[in-house]
Amino acid sequence: MRVTKSVRRLAAYVPGEQPRSKAAVKLNTNENPYPPSPRCAAALRAFDPALLRRYPDPVFTGLRKELARLNGTAPENVMVGNGSDEILTLAAKAFVEDDERIASLDPSYSLYKTLAAIRGVGWTGVPAECGDVRRFLPRDASLFLWTNPNAPTGALAAPEKIARFARGFRGVVVVDEAYADFASANCIRFATAAGNRNLVVMRTFSKSYSLAGLRVGYCVGPAPLIAALYKVKDSYNVDAVAQAVALAAVKDQKWMKANVAKVVKTRDAFTAELRRRGWDVPPSESNFVFARPPRLKAENVFRKLRERGVYVRYFKGAGTGDRLRVTIGTDAQMKKLLAALEAVGA
Numbered sequence: 001m002r003v004t005k006s007v008r009r010l011a012a013y014v015p016g017e018q019p020r021s022k023a024a025v026k027l028n029t030n031e032n033p034y035p036p037s038p039r040c041a042a043a044l045r046a047f048d049p050a051l052l053r054r055y056p057d058p059v060f061t062g063l064r065k066e067l068a069r070l071n072g073t074a075p076e077n078v079m080v081g082n083g084s085d086e087i088l089t090l091a092a093k094a095f096v097e098d099d100e101r102i103a104s105l106d107p108s109y110s111l112y113k114t115l116a117a118i119r120g121v122g123w124t125g126v127p128a129e130c131g132d133v134r135r136f137l138p139r140d141a142s143l144f145l146w147t148n149p150n151a152p153t154g155a156l157a158a159p160e161k162i163a164r165f166a167r168g169f170r171g172v173v174v175v176d177e178a179y180a181d182f183a184s185a186n187c188i189r190f191a192t193a194a195g196n197r198n199l200v201v202m203r204t205f206s207k208s209y210s211l212a213g214l215r216v217g218y219c220v221g222p223a224p225l226i227a228a229l230y231k232v233k234d235s236y237n238v239d240a241v242a243q244a245v246a247l248a249a250v251k252d253q254k255w256m257k258a259n260v261a262k263v264v265k266t267r268d269a270f271t272a273e274l275r276r277r278g279w280d281v282p283p284s285e286s287n288f289v290f291a292r293p294p295r296l297k298a299e300n301v302f303r304k305l306r307e308r309g310v311y312v313r314y315f316k317g318a319g320t321g322d323r324l325r326v327t328i329g330t331d332a333q334m335k336k337l338l339a340a341l342e343a344v345g346a
């Protein structure tokens with residue numbers, strides 16, 4: 001067996017832990033604590049297993065049409081992926097030459113850096129809080145992955161700022177809006193605008209639609225860029241069951257929005273409570289908060305919580321190492337977390 005040098009050197013992306021115990025309080029991977037729409041269960045029951053004999057629709061006609069309608073655009077402006085993670089991989093294939101770089105905010109979704117390494121190109125991190133992204137960008141950056149709201153901070157950049165940046169950027173800007181349903185603004189109108197040549201908005205079913213296990217994400221953008229993504233995808237990248245269930249979920253906007261409203265309400269109450277206890281909690285427009293404990297080191301708090309079956313996320317390193325990223329769960333889960341924090345003296 002021979003493994004390439006670049007893969008031998010590769011530091012693989014480490015996803016959040018999936019504890020086995022059902023009793024665990026799992027607030028570490030930004031999943032939705034509420035179930036998906038009952039229409040998803042109905043779609044699963046109605047799915048005829050005999051259909052599995054056949055390959056799925058390679059261009060997800062029904063789902064794509066519905067997503068186009070939802071976002072006020074045409075099916076040729078929509079691409080669906082096996083989770084939005086797949087779309088990121090496809091963007092790195094389609095929009096970056098071998099001698100170019102991928103750039104993103106830093107800190108941000110740490111998968112981007114790994115993706116650049118897998119693609120065999122460089123990566124540049126632009127300070128997430130900087131005023132002008134352009135000042136930090138090397139000339140050879142050809143794909144900018146702009147997470148908005150950002151993760152793990154939860155901060156929302158003004159959509160106009162991102163659109164302005166895209167207009168002056170020679171490459172492609174993928175606005176990763178995994179958490180946009182929890183936020184007060186988004187870039188979709190810029191992605192569907194007539195004159196847009198390089199801004200793509202990416203969304204996922206994993207967060208607001210409560211379907212992380214299904215693996216469906218999509219993006220909206222100019223037809224030539226979408227066509228390029230189709231060229232490089234696997235023929236059957238979204239399975240038949242996933243297409244059917246995702247379609248049922250999109251058709252129940254009311255259910256998704258009600259769950260989002262519950263999460264946002266819990267997020268704001270939880271933020272207020274942590275602040276009352278002396279934590280530093282920047283405003284979040286997401287389904288998580290990025291909070292700094294007032295006394296103990298964040299890493300110690302992370303470990304002590306874990307020993308008690310409460311899972312949050314800790315990212316070592318500059319800009320992240322003094323905080324914990326806490327996914328917003330149900331009120332009952334947050335209550336358990338707050339009790340555990342009290343018990344460990346945090």
Ligand SMILES: Cc1ncc(COP(=O)(O)O)c(C=O)c1O
Nearest residue numbers: 083084085109151178204206217
């Ligand atoms: C910023 C960001 N983008 C993309 C993803 C991946 O989403 P998906 O489940 O659609 O692959 C995540 C998941 O945590 C995320 O935080």
